[in-house]
Amino acid sequence: MSVTLITGANKGIGFETARHLLELGHAVYVGARDVGRGEKAAAALGARFVQLDVTDDALVTSALAAIDAAEGRLDVLVHNAGILGDGVTDGPTALRVFDTNVVGIVRVTEAALPLLRRSANPTVVTVSSSAGSFWAVNNPERPEFHLSVPLYSASKTAATMLTVQYAKSQPGIRFNALEPGFTATDLTAAVGGGRPAAESARTVVRLATLGVDGPTGTFQDEAGELPW
Template sequence: MTVALITGANKGIGFETARQLTEAGYAVYLGARDAERGEKAAAEIGARFVHLDVTDDASVNAALATVEETEGRLDVLVNNAGVLVADPLDGPTALRVFDVNAVGIVRVTEAALPLLRRAENPRVVNVSSSLGSFWVNTNPDRVEHGMFLPLYAASKAAASMLTVQYAKAYADIRFNAVEPGPTATDMTAGFGIDDIAGPPAESAKIVVRLATLDLDVPTGTLQDKDGELAW
């Protein structure tokens, strides 16, 4: 059975990704920092809950230790946990946003690497954003061109670059970043995308597609529903 770990998975895209992978027969570990919500979400879809706060090293290490003890390996890691904060635009807020959206990827990925390298076809999917793409932000034909979310955009650019760097460092692991599309979630409410936002289940399909790739597919890419997206 293929083993997957998803961070920030008690709701939204993470939850739908966990549900779809569970339905596909994967052994899914649903990571969440809120134990009550995480346990409820995992029970709803038949996944296994692990307490995982991507901003806390001890929590991350304990979650991966649980996977190691039970499974001995990890086939798929989905770094989904993220925050969207528009203001205040100051140092403490920047540290918080980057800690979750970028540093959290490093914490979880580094802890997971020993288990990923035991898998036959290891894959890592980092949930990024088109707002982290320089091409998108400078293209007046894109809706993102008119959006001002500097901390979120910069942290997602960092997430995408981490994807590229990890892909260069580990040729035996497929690392890809994903732009899931505008999605109606608690995180995006009030940010002016309600009229174009789709359901989390649709966005999760893009994540699942990248999470189920074979070894002979690209690595180090940023992809959306239409395929590779320019950096």
Template sequence: MTITLITGAGRGIGHETARQLVALGHDVWIGARDAGRGQTAAQELGARFVPLDVTDDASVAAALATIDQAQGRLDVLVHNAGVQEFGPFDGPSALRTFDVNAVGIVRVTEAALPLLRRSQNPNVVTVSSAAGSFGVTTDPGFPLRIPVYGASKAAATMLTVQYAKFEKGIKFNAVEPGFTATDMTAGFEGGRPARESAAVVVGLATLGVDGPTGTFTDENGTLPW
């Protein structure tokens, strides 16, 4: 059985990714900062819950220790936890955004590496964003003013590339799941159902042993860096 941890899986794309992976036979751990929401999601989906705040070193260490003790390895890690602030922008709000969207990836990845190295097919998926692509955002048609969020996602994608380069035995890929109607995007109109975007994440989370690494894609293919 494939053992999978999804951060920020109490709602939105993470929750739907967990649902789809459970249906595919994964033994899914739902990592969530909100214990009530995480436990409810796990019970609903037939998954496991582990308290996990990606901004807290002790919380991350405890979560991975729990998985280690219960199962001894980790096959798939999905970095889904994310935040977006709409301004006014200042130092504290920027630090909060980067702490979740970029530094959180470092915390969880480093804690998970010993468990991933015990897997026969270790796979890490980072839910990034086209808003972190220099190629996309410099297009005159790019409509959004989200500088801090975009910068944090550019950092998330860079972390993915760096880990892919130096952790040769583990696949690391970043994905733009598509514009989705979630709590985080409530400030914008439109967005498709979370289940559709989750399917894009699931595609990378279910790569075979010979799957790619170091990529940045959406459902249509490769995205510019």
């Protein structure tokens, strides 16, 4: 049985990813900042809950310590927690967006590495965005060309780069980033539209269940690798 941790998993793509992986037989830990919402989501899914705020070093450390004590390893880590940071573009907002979307990846990855190294098939998936792709935002035929969320876009560029750099520095662990597709979630509610989170979760699940010979250091969507 694969042991999986998903950050920001009490709703949206994270929640649906948890549902899919549970159906595949994974032991899934739902990571969420809010204890009430996290416990409710875990109970609804039949998953396990750990309080995990990716901006809080102590909570990250305690969450991974709890998984270590219970399981002794981690097979799959999904970096799903993220914020949009739309509206005002200023220093405090930038710090909040990057602390969650970028530094949070570093915090959780570094805490998880000792557990991942004990897995026979360790995999890390970063839910990134093509809004952070230079190719996409400069291509008039792409929807990202018309999207104006500078802090979110810049943070997702950094998230994808971190994923690639971890893939290079940790050759025994697969690290891949993805564009999940335009999804109807709390994050996109202000924009409106989008497909169900369950559909977008399929790409996360595909990358989370790669075999030992699967790719690493890639940025993909449901159709395959994306330029960025």
